[in-house]
Amino acid sequence: MFSFSFDPAVDPVDLEVFRNRCAAIAEEMGAALGRSALSTNIKERRDFSCAVFDAQGRMVAQAAHIPVHLGAMPRSVEAALARGTLAPGDVVALNDPYLGGTHLPDITTVAPVCADGVLIGYTATRAHHADVGGMTPGSMPMSREVYQEGLIIPPTLLVRGDTPDESVIGLICRNSRTPDERRGDLAAQLACHRIGAQRLAELAERHSPAWVARHMEALLAYGERHMRAVIAAIPDGTYTFEDMLDNDGVDLDPLIIRVRIDIHGETAIVDFSGTAKQCRGPLNAPRAVTESAVIYCFRCLGPPDMPLSAGAYAPLDVRIPEGCMLAPRPPAAVAGGNVETAQRVVDVVFGALAQALPDRIPAASAGTMNNWTFGGVASNGASFAYYETLGGGMGARPTLPGLSGVQVHMTNTLNTPVEALERQFPLIVRRYGLRHGSGGAGRMRGGDGLVREVEFCAPVTVSLLSERRVYAPYGLNGGAAGLRGRNVLIRDGEERLLPGKTTVEMLPGDVLRIETPGGGGFGAPLR
Template sequence: MPDADPILLELYRHRFEGVADEMGVTLRRTSHSPNIKERLDLSCAVFDGDGALVAQAAHIPVHLGAMPASVGAACAAVDTWAEGDVVVLNDPYAGGTHLPDVTMVSPVFVGTRDTPSFFVASRAHHADVGGMTPGSLPLATELVQEGTILPPVKLYDGGTRNDALLQTFLRNVRTPEERRGDLAAQRAAHSVGAERLQALAEAHGTAEVTAYARHLQGYSERRVRAALSGWPAGTYRFADELELPGGNTATIRVAATVADNTITFDFNGTDDAVDGNLNAVLPITESACYYVVQGLTEGTIPVNAGSFAPVSVRAPEGSLVNAVAPHAVAGGNVETSQRIVDAVLGALTQALPDRVPAAGQGTMNNLTLGGTRPDGSSFAYYETIGGGMGAGPDAEGLSGVHVHMTNTLNTPVEALEQAYPFRVVAYRLRPSSGGAGRFQGGDGLVRVYELLVPTTATMLSTRRPTAPWGRDGGTPAAPGRAVLVHPDGRTEELPAHFSRTLPAGSRLRVETPGGGGFGPPTDDGAP
């Protein structure tokens, strides 16, 4: 293969990323649920004909690092691809992450090839896929309790929809019309992605377009290896605690080894998978490690299969960070992924003290609310709530933002109140919740929901008794908390993990953690 022209390489980087971006815009604009339309809980990416990542949009880190496993699972399940095929899946043990994240994979044929030249994929968090509680993030102990499980299977075969599969799925969810609309939006995004890739091939030739997909992967690999060559060689260890229901904790241990332009993350010694839903499948652990390396290698290197190649992840099978069926995993995707990032950053603090920040809030503060509207229709709402970013070696942490493995927006109050029978009566920063230091950690948020009908509320959160850590003398941030205000005015402190049906008139107050401070505080509190 001839060497790449550097100008064309940069053009193709933006061309491929533009395809993924336009897929995401299409998915957002055509979706039905506020979770996708407003919060942007979605991700889109382009893969080559071998199923290797070529480009991704700047969507959700926890989705994108794991999506190669989804494409691999889809390819393993399909013997022969045809124009119009769409595979759908959400099984965490067959290419998925957790059940609400529904992934679609489609082949793209360009030129006269009878095998796919590319694949396009999308992942969207569906606000309900069945299971024990509305929102499909129940306090489960096995996967079947969490919702409808879809192994890799064709939803469209040569353009013909599998109506039996669709109806079976819709019959097992609480909000079937919303799910139907969101699935259709994902397919629309794939149509746009395929059209744009085919147009590139028509304009520039199939050989050039496919060649530059490989050039781009090689370029990213070279840049990551060059960046890693500047990191001090050695093995760096760290352990962090993940809070479990009932007051217990599980330990995540990692050893990061830098050597020969590569980095290996070994999670040997991490505790075994737990009885609850905080277990993570291996692609989630890989996502967290890829994310950290990307962030510490300038953050400007195109993310694709090449940028992942110098990064190896080892995790004991059956552990908290490499769970096996039938363990529940709903919280592993959202909570354990955050703690894996904290552990990996803690280890690399020893190698790169001038780059690694203090701990961010370390949780997604997952809240689901569901029930029946006065007109008899069902509703299911899901949201992650931002908090504080950890302060860095030369900057304060941001306040009231999503950090690390989540990259969503909030649901705007106006959109939320239009779609659901509850309202937000307070939404503001949580003063002084960030850790003190030479550089202050970011503050968390306060968000108060007033329920207008009886509602089942479920919350998965961490960093409650344990606080996000500071660095180099900076103080820890304030941990999070949740408070229930009963209709009669009584207040009740709620645990980090709870699920219960609340009467109309209840108010649920969520206070999210701040970020850790960096460096010892000065006497006057100024940097």
């Protein structure tokens, strides 16, 4: 474990203003990215994240975007800086899951920020691109190795001295079924870097690069102090928990995730020994994703205004056996680790912490992002591809019921409006609403899941990557489990239950119904 020291010369009021300025920079970058992107996934669903880093590549501020992106992003920045010194105007792009990435559709861009010729920090973005190649449209296939999931981008210069490298951009676009979308979304990521650089440079011009560096260091120490206080409020002891993933989409065997949390004063050891070995299917989670889920859980125990800088990682010792499904060896498939396995990591960490803090930890939420992708060729010969996650039920809290139909834990995206979906793709949304009664019973009831029913008007290839179809979200303290999810194909009036992870060729007139899980209940139901 490492530690940061607080500079007593930094005024606390100045630091609070500086902290909010840095967070506002990340938020403004995100607003620009969302407004200027081309794809539905980024423009409507807001499947992206932005953050600010210091001159050593340590995260000092982030926007309130996607938890799994932000917690893993420092590893990508580390990989980007390891390739060599970045000059002003350079931008590095990468998506390699084994170099800090999450899964291949998430492309990260990293750019240096200078003021008066002095490096003062970096800005970073991560956006989910709806298609980067691979076996099936949407790049979330039932893969058995990472090479089947799309184009792998190691740290590569996308822009050199403010001049985009058209050969690299062309390579990325050529490997996508929707090249115009990729070009537009990449341009949006580059544009928001310019906003971030401008705002950070304004801070340095107003105060000085040295002042910015000193306050960034103080933010790191401030984040560490907050996390130490969070851990200190947890009773010392050892807490264990385990839960299952349904299967990996290739083999039908369940996959166990085990955790042991040792709390000692202001530090925590989070050990995943005993977790299943890396699997053949796409449910392996890169180490950065697992670390991201752990930091998220502990961050949830802090106050709403708790700063989440790199300093917050200091009191946490995350131990993951090499070669297990939470730290796989390449070329293991990882498309679903980011979206599904990360959710189960949250479930087991919270399950362990519930033993220490029974009056604070909620029951299990839906535990899946209910991923569905589809694609095909339109009547005009143009290819299309779409990716979406669906919300579910939130687990009941000790004093409040769970929310219904929301994105939970490691995801924080919006839904796609029906009007936008029907306008852009050959389908009709037949039903979209709450799955009433799917939340677990209890003194506090779990939130209900969703039902999305879509009729396709053209032949499409659909891929489903979903969990909690076999093992239900658990209740706590006598609360009942939430209902499991269901995927249903309706063809010629007949219903056929689909596996949680599958690829299906849909015909015109076919209907896909996705019923998402409800959250677990809390406490024994009252008579």
